[in-house]
Amino acid sequence: MIEVEELTVRFGGVTPLDGTTLTFEAGTCGLIGPNGAGKTTFFNVLSGFVRPVGGSVRAFGENLLAMPHYRRARWGVRRTFQTEQAIEELSIAENVALVHEHSRRNGRRSRRTDVLEALEFVGLEVTPTTRVGTLGSRDRRLVELARAVVGNPRLVLLDEPAAGLPDEETDHIGQVIRRIPERTGALVILADHDMNLVSGCCATTAVLDFGALIAIGPTDRVLRDEHVVRAYLGTDPGTQVVEV
Ligand SMILES: Nc1ncnc2c1ncn2[C@@H]1O[C@H](COP(=O)(O)OP(=O)(O)OP(=O)(O)O)[C@@H](O)[C@H]1O
Numbered sequence: 001m002i003e004v005e006e007l008t009v010r011f012g013g014v015t016p017l018d019g020t021t022l023t024f025e026a027g028t029c030g031l032i033g034p035n036g037a038g039k040t041t042f043f044n045v046l047s048g049f050v051r052p053v054g055g056s057v058r059a060f061g062e063n064l065l066a067m068p069h070y071r072r073a074r075w076g077v078r079r080t081f082q083t084e085q086a087i088e089e090l091s092i093a094e095n096v097a098l099v100h101e102h103s104r105r106n107g108r109r110s111r112r113t114d115v116l117e118a119l120e121f122v123g124l125e126v127t128p129t130t131r132v133g134t135l136g137s138r139d140r141r142l143v144e145l146a147r148a149v150v151g152n153p154r155l156v157l158l159d160e161p162a163a164g165l166p167d168e169e170t171d172h173i174g175q176v177i178r179r180i181p182e183r184t185g186a187l188v189i190l191a192d193h194d195m196n197l198v199s200g201c202c203a204t205t206a207v208l209d210f211g212a213l214i215a216i217g218p219t220d221r222v223l224r225d226e227h228v229v230r231a232y233l234g235t236d237p238g239t240q241v242v243e244v
């Protein structure tokens with residue numbers, strides 16, 4: 001369970017998170033909102049890239065913000081980025097192993113097995129010694145997902161993990177994401193603009209708009225909520241939280 005209270009981030013005059021309070025219980029949870037709503041900033045806070053000016057985050061009872069970011073990796077925070085971060089010159093297996101090295105299961109004996117299992121889990125059908133630089137966009141996204149699930153993750157943050165892919169490939173990514181909680185026990189947060197992907201993967205969804213939480217609840221109801229629809233159309237001042 002992730003419990004976020006009064007989380008506030010400021011960059012000069014911009015307040016991308018403004019006293020945000022929300023709880024994600026378990027499974028795969030959606031995080032949606034218009035461009036600039038604060039989704040990536042929220043992930044940056046959880047993964048330690050951005051320090052908030054106020055608020056708290058408890059992850060499975062532990063104070064996440066008190067951990068330096070390198071300890072969060074060992075604790076089990078994983079994330080993917082809107083633009084992929086895999087290292088082009090390294091092989092698929094080396095890229096995944098790099099994350100494993102910083103994980104709780106950091107042992108040489110288990111590393112090879114864990115890396116191969118992660119690659120199989122995401123359905124990557126390319127030889128693990130292939131250089132990432134030679135891969136197409138679908139396979140690069142799958143490498144990112146393998147990096148997110150290897151080595152006992154507890155909190156997996158997926159930032160538009162299928163951006164730019166055609167529908168059929170997005171469906172495959174969705175199938176992988178749906179199975180992450182069952183395979184790893186991790187809580188998954190999926191930030192995305194693709195409502196088909198979000199509704200296919202997430203039982204619960206939260207909606208941010210200009211740093212404020214405007215709705216949280218069962219995904220199908222949230223997506224039909226009039227405040228949410230208006231926020232996406234850009235006509236809602238969006239100050240009231242709707243528990244739907
Ligand atoms: N390092 C930074 N310095 C200054 N402003 C920033 C920084 N990072 C984000 N912002 C601003 O914070 C706001 C929220 O941005 P964020 O990237 O979190 O939105 P988002 O919901 O992920 O949007 P998108 O759907 O386009 O990815 C935006 O106004 C953005 O310009």
Ligand SMILES: [Mg+2]
Nearest residue numbers: 039040041082
């Ligand atoms: Mg973003």
